[in-house]
Amino acid sequence: MNVEIKFTPISNLGEFGLINRIRNIAARVDNLHVVHSIGDDSAVLKTGEDKMEIVTTDLMLQGVHFDLSYTSMRHLGRKAAAVNLSDIAAMSGIPVAATVSLGLHSNLSVEMVDDFYEALVEEFGRYGCAVVGGDVSASVIGMVISITVIGEVEPKRYVLRRGAKPGDVVCVSGDLGRAQAGLKILNREKARYIQSGEPSDFSPNFEGYDDALEKHLLPEPRVDMSRKITEKINVHSMIDVSDGLASDMLHICKSSGVAAELDEELIPIDPLTRRVAREFGDDPLDYALYGGEDYELLFTISEEDFGSLYGLGGNIRVIGRILEGKPEVKVKRISGSSLAFADFPSYQHFSPRAGKG
Amino acid sequence: MNVEIKFTPISNLGEFGLINRIRNIAARVDNLHVVHSIGDDSAVLKTGEDKMEIVTTDLMLQGVHFDLSYTSMRHLGRKAAAVNLSDIAAMSGIPVAATVSLGLHSNLSVEMVDDFYEALVEEFGRYGCAVVGGDVSASVIGMVISITVIGEVEPKRYVLRRGAKPGDVVCVSGDLGRAQAGLKILNREKARYIQSGEPSDFSPNFEGYDDALEKHLLPEPRVDMSRKITEKINVHSMIDVSDGLASDMLHICKSSGVAAELDEELIPIDPLTRRVAREFGDDPLDYALYGGEDYELLFTISEEDFGSLYGLGGNIRVIGRILEGKPEVKVKRISGSSLAFADFPSYQHFSPRAGKG
Numbered sequence: 001m002n003v004e005i006k007f008t009p010i011s012n013l014g015e016f017g018l019i020n021r022i023r024n025i026a027a028r029v030d031n032l033h034v035v036h037s038i039g040d041d042s043a044v045l046k047t048g049e050d051k052m053e054i055v056t057t058d059l060m061l062q063g064v065h066f067d068l069s070y071t072s073m074r075h076l077g078r079k080a081a082a083v084n085l086s087d088i089a090a091m092s093g094i095p096v097a098a099t100v101s102l103g104l105h106s107n108l109s110v111e112m113v114d115d116f117y118e119a120l121v122e123e124f125g126r127y128g129c130a131v132v133g134g135d136v137s138a139s140v141i142g143m144v145i146s147i148t149v150i151g152e153v154e155p156k157r158y159v160l161r162r163g164a165k166p167g168d169v170v171c172v173s174g175d176l177g178r179a180q181a182g183l184k185i186l187n188r189e190k191a192r193y194i195q196s197g198e199p200s201d202f203s204p205n206f207e208g209y210d211d212a213l214e215k216h217l218l219p220e221p222r223v224d225m226s227r228k229i230t231e232k233i234n235v236h237s238m239i240d241v242s243d244g245l246a247s248d249m250l251h252i253c254k255s256s257g258v259a260a261e262l263d264e265e266l267i268p269i270d271p272l273t274r275r276v277a278r279e280f281g282d283d284p285l286d287y288a289l290y291g292g293e294d295y296e297l298l299f300t301i302s303e304e305d306f307g308s309l310y311g312l313g314g315n316i317r318v319i320g321r322i323l324e325g326k327p328e329v330k331v332k333r334i335s336g337s338s339l340a341f342a343d344f345p346s347y348q349h350f351s352p353r354a355g356k357g
Numbered sequence: 358m359n360v361e362i363k364f365t366p367i368s369n370l371g372e373f374g375l376i377n378r379i380r381n382i383a384a385r386v387d388n389l390h391v392v393h394s395i396g397d398d399s400a401v402l403k404t405g406e407d408k409m410e411i412v413t414t415d416l417m418l419q420g421v422h423f424d425l426s427y428t429s430m431r432h433l434g435r436k437a438a439a440v441n442l443s444d445i446a447a448m449s450g451i452p453v454a455a456t457v458s459l460g461l462h463s464n465l466s467v468e469m470v471d472d473f474y475e476a477l478v479e480e481f482g483r484y485g486c487a488v489v490g491g492d493v494s495a496s497v498i499g500m501v502i503s504i505t506v507i508g509e510v511e512p513k514r515y516v517l518r519r520g521a522k523p524g525d526v527v528c529v530s531g532d533l534g535r536a537q538a539g540l541k542i543l544n545r546e547k548a549r550y551i552q553s554g555e556p557s558d559f560s561p562n563f564e565g566y567d568d569a570l571e572k573h574l575l576p577e578p579r580v581d582m583s584r585k586i587t588e589k590i591n592v593h594s595m596i597d598v599s600d601g602l603a604s605d606m607l608h609i610c611k612s613s614g615v616a617a618e619l620d621e622e623l624i625p626i627d628p629l630t631r632r633v634a635r636e637f638g639d640d641p642l643d644y645a646l647y648g649g650e651d652y653e654l655l656f657t658i659s660e661e662d663f664g665s666l667y668g669l670g671g672n673i674r675v676i677g678r679i680l681e682g683k684p685e686v687k688v689k690r691i692s693g694s695s696l697a698f699a700d701f702p703s704y705q706h707f708s709p710r711a712g713k714g
Contacts (some may be wrong), residue, residue: 138421
């Protein structure tokens with residue numbers, strides 16, 4: 001007797017398809033604490049009469065999320081903390097406690113683990129967040145970092161992806177695409193090093209690229225800015241830019257049932273990012289739309305509230321508008337042409353075209 | 358110029374040495390929420406006037422913690438939930454919410470992920486715990502499972518490892534060593550399968566071993582029993598038996614600054630466990646002391662409270678006593694000889710003798 005076993009490759013669904021499927025299974029069990037669950041940057045739990053808690057988790061795997069050939073343990077520890085803090089910022093939360101699990105292979109030393117941990121604890125500490133627990137394990141399969149952060153937030157102040165309204169203006173902090181520019185430089189110098197036959201006197205050419213390398217290696221979570229914004233303004237929807245502007249804007253559109261129209265001219269791209277793109281023969285807009293890992297805040301507010309953003313610092317800019325219509329992101333190009341995405345266009349795990357950088 | 362870089366292999370410290378070192382770094386940042394941090398089964402946070410929260414996390418790596426050649430996705434999902442629930446039980450908590458991160462390699466199918474997730478959500482659901490978030494990622498390095506569980510507990514009712522007092526009796530639920538017996542059988546049949554040249558008509562010999570296999574593959578977290586015990590009795594210290602009786606008893610002793618004397622005659626070892634040990638020419642006491650993964654409760658209470666344990670079910674037995682003295686676990690053998698451990702004797706990650714089963 002043969003039993004037929006169905007085998008659907010995960011790449012058929014892609015990362016977000018898989019998350020949707022998992023969400024439906026998870027939804028079978030619910031309890032009074034759960035206010036908002038899978039499908040946002042963090043979950044929201046009700047822990048008391050006037051208390052909300054937010055929980056976020058992130059898995060980082062060697063060879064997928066980081067490359068130890070150009071990432072020091074200090075940088076990695078700080079970034080691992082920062083990307084989780086960024087998810088808390090995206091909900092307007094205050095980080096409180098973190099757990100950190102590490103899978104370590106035998107070519108790491110005690111000193112390297114110290115460096116990683118010191119940088120991580122320091123970065124969490126900048127925002128008052130304590131590392132309260134974790135797990136360590138031998139790994140035969142490369143370094144594994146899994147972090148969960150618990151934050152608190154006032155019931156009226158947490159922000160989801162799903163509140164964008166037609167007429168809202170779309171705002172972004174900082175500039176976009178610079179992390180991708182940094183990654184391009186790092187990968188170029190790594191390739192040069194390998195081509196050189198790895199001589200001990202090889203010196204990478206990083207001159208003038210510092211701001212791009214730093215944006216990739218040491219992103220700044222916008223925890224403080226997020227709190228400042230929601231103190232003054234009723235933010236309708238928010239996300240952090242981790243996958244790229246196109247993908248993260250589409251997350252807001254899909255969750256909110258709206259469309260967004262962005263204007264290339266308004267999207268903040270740093271001169272250094274433009275210079276790097278030119279060197280590689282790339283379109284700098286691509287770095288902003290698909291590069292990801294900028295960890296800036298992308299949010300929507302009523303047009304009349306925009307004036308209140310002045311004086312908050314952080315270079316917040318309007319880059320477009322929310323429209324009625326089915327979920328879609330349109331980008332008006334300076335050239336007069338336009339782009340449109342109704343499906344996630346940028347980096348996705350498990351997609352046949354995955355392979356960032 | 359040469360810069361000397363210190364490289365101390367992690368195996369020099371071992372798992373618990375590394376955790377101690379990490380704890381010291383993490384202790385640099387603290388906040389008002391943190392009641393108890395790294396070094397117990399879970400962390401304890403104060404979230405309100407009369408509210409405590411416990412947080413536990415566990416990392417499971419393919420090739421280290423589980424073997425997909427004899428573990429089905431349904432079993433793995435259920436066990437992944439159970440081992441985390443067991444940590445909540447060890448503190449006398451009520452599980453509330455879980456986050457689940459998965460690293461998945463491309464030879465897993467969507468159906469396998471469904472099976473894993475369904476079993477996991479069902480197991481958490483048995484205890485009212487909702488899966489509220491997580492992360493999925495492609496993995497080039499085998500399957501990775503990282504789970505964090507948040508529980509709640511009354512401020513007067515959570516139990517740490519560090520409250521054992523001289524004169525306490527040491528109690529354990531269920532029986533010990535049976536998970537190890539199950540693992541021995543699974544590994545034996547796997548070896549026979551490989552030796553057979555992997556023919557499609559190979560059938561493993563599991564007849565009569567069901568209770569041992571089940572103990573290894575599908576452990577039962579003692580969440581309900583833990584709550585029942587602490588409802589009636591002031592439990593001084595508690596831990597779940599995950600590393601083995603010797604190691605977990607020593608955790609209580611080191612945390613509490615006491616010694617423990619256990620009596621082989623009183624340690625509950627099932628007849629099936631004895632039979633399997635005999636087949637392998639092993640001492641069944643070794644399975645109980647060093648096997649681990651039984652996920653039973655090990656706790657200490659005042660002698661006068663022992664009477665109150667009757668009627669709670671769960672086969673709770675006294676196996677020894679807490680003594681004054683420096684941290685050490687002594688085991689009186691039936692033969693008249695005795696064993697003593699002042700250092701962690703059983704499975705430790707990174708130790709040169711690691712390699713369970």
